[in-house]
Amino acid sequence: MSDSFTALKARYADSIMNSYGRYPLALSHGKAQFLYDLDGREYLDLLAGIAVANLGHANPEVARAVAEQVQKLVHVSNLFYLTLQADLAEALLATWRPGRVFFCNSGAEANEGAIKLARRYMRKVKKQERYEIVSLTSSFHGRTLATLTATGQDKVKDGFAPLPEGFVTVPAGDLAAMDAAIGERTAAVLLEVIQGEGGVNPFDAEYLRGVEKLCHDRGALFMVDEIQTGLCRTGVFWAHQHDGLHPDIITVSKGLANGLPMGAVLATPEVSAGFEPGSHATTFGGGPVLCAAALKTVEILVRDKMAERSARMGDFAQSLFANLRAAHPDKIKGVRGRGLMIGIELAMDGQKIWEALLSRGFILNLTQGTVLRLLPPLVVESQDLERFAKALDEVLSEA
Numbered sequence: 474m475s476d477s478f479t480a481l482k483a484r485y486a487d488s489i490m491n492s493y494g495r496y497p498l499a500l501s502h503g504k505a506q507f508l509y510d511l512d513g514r515e516y517l518d519l520l521a522g523i524a525v526a527n528l529g530h531a532n533p534e535v536a537r538a539v540a541e542q543v544q545k546l547v548h549v550s551n552l553f554y555l556t557l558q559a560d561l562a563e564a565l566l567a568t569w570r571p572g573r574v575f576f577c578n579s580g581a582e583a584n585e586g587a588i589k590l591a592r593r594y595m596r597k598v599k600k601q602e603r604y605e606i607v608s609l610t611s612s613f614h615g616r617t618l619a620t621l622t623a624t625g626q627d628k629v630k631d632g633f634a635p636l637p638e639g640f641v642t643v644p645a646g647d648l649a650a651m652d653a654a655i656g657e658r659t660a661a662v663l664l665e666v667i668q669g670e671g672g673v674n675p676f677d678a679e680y681l682r683g684v685e686k687l688c689h690d691r692g693a694l695f696m697v698d699e700i701q702t703g704l705c706r707t708g709v710f711w712a713h714q715h716d717g718l719h720p721d722i723i724t725v726s727k728g729l730a731n732g733l734p735m736g737a738v739l740a741t742p743e744v745s746a747g748f749e750p751g752s753h754a755t756t757f758g759g760g761p762v763l764c765a766a767a768l769k770t771v772e773i774l775v776r777d778k779m780a781e782r783s784a785r786m787g788d789f790a791q792s793l794f795a796n797l798r799a800a801h802p803d804k805i806k807g808v809r810g811r812g813l814m815i816g817i818e819l820a821m822d823g824q825k826i827w828e829a830l831l832s833r834g835f836i837l838n839l840t841q842g843t844v845l846r847l848l849p850p851l852v853v854e855s856q857d858l859e860r861f862a863k864a865l866d867e868v869l870s871e872a
């Protein structure tokens with residue numbers, strides 16, 4: 474640990490709330506799939522700020538769009554019309570289905586907005602007393618009171634009771650449990666098609682289609698949280714498109730503005746009618762600089778066919794990790810995921826493995842204690858993945 478890092482840690486202890494378990498690393502700058510610490514050491518970033526810097530750090534085209542917009546107009550509020558908001562909404566809907574967009578500032582806020590929209594749509598448009606939100610065990614939907622209640626992990630709820638009413642959690646992947654849970658009070662089901670924080674858990678198409686059908690047959694909405702899986706990460710623009718699903722609402726954030734804080738709720742025109750002027754709002758949502766960054770990001774994702782690239786790179790990574798698994802059957806339990814959202818489940822506590830990889834210059838995440846989670850910038854190269862696989866091979870051999 475360098476002196477500058479030790480000094481910075483001490484300043485944090487004296488000035489910043491201790492709400493994060495941080496990695497022992499202070500970063501100074503980045504370029505594409507690489508990050509540099511305070512001493513100038515280079516790291517291969519296989520995390521992208523948790524699925525955010527999809528087009529790479531300091532992407533020059535996004536940086537230019539932001540720099541130009543910052544000098545023109547930064548904020549006016551949603552009391553005004555902005556051409557950029559309409560441009561971005563149209564660009565997003567072109568990747569999904571006809572609908573309407575609500576812009577906000579984070580993933581939790583997008584899910585909070587989706588929950589509010591579902592409830593208000595049921596009351597005001599459908600005239601039905603449906604308010605319950607059904608979600609899954611091991612899910613993750615955010616840290617606001619409503620979204621942590623929807624999150625199917627006790628650790629995020631610890632100490633925050635009383636929690637809002639009207640939330641039901643059912644075992645993930647169990648269609649019979651979902652069947653039993655969706656009733657006359659259900660407003661919507663909210664799920665991730667591949668759970669991220671929960672350990673990179675994909676669901677099979679049959680289950681997902683079954684849940685969608687149950688929702689539609691019983692008059693509940695089907696909402697997909699695409700905050701981690703969306704924007705080309707899994708090999709298609711939206712992960713639910715793998716399985717031919719047609720959610721009524723999807724939520725987006727993380728990589729939407731390639732690193733600037735932005736979220737969005739996308740809903741069908743009918744469901745969008747649940748919001749009227751004054752019913753839901755946020756000061757900064759869809760501000761000019763954020764929209765300029767996001768518009769450029771979405772343009773590049775489409776122009777450079779980043780979904781196909783993620784699929785190709787993901788297949789390559791999966792083949793490397795399958796070989797590793799064959800070489801270390803006692804240490805790697807399984808490899809999961811799709812495209813560039815990959816979980817390598819270890820048969821042991823992963824902390825030491827993660828530390829050894831970090832010390833060799835690889836940044837990734839350890840989730841659920843045993844799953845090495847890779848969410849690299851989508852611009853990652855095959856030689857980067859090969860270099861990582863070689864390092865993991867060495868680290869596992871030494872473990």
Ligand code: PLP
Nearest residue numbers: 579580581613614615669700701
């Ligand atoms: N939903 C999913 C699937 C996520 O992975 C996350 C964050 O990791 C969120 C919601 C919450 O997003 P944010 O941290 O921007 O509030």
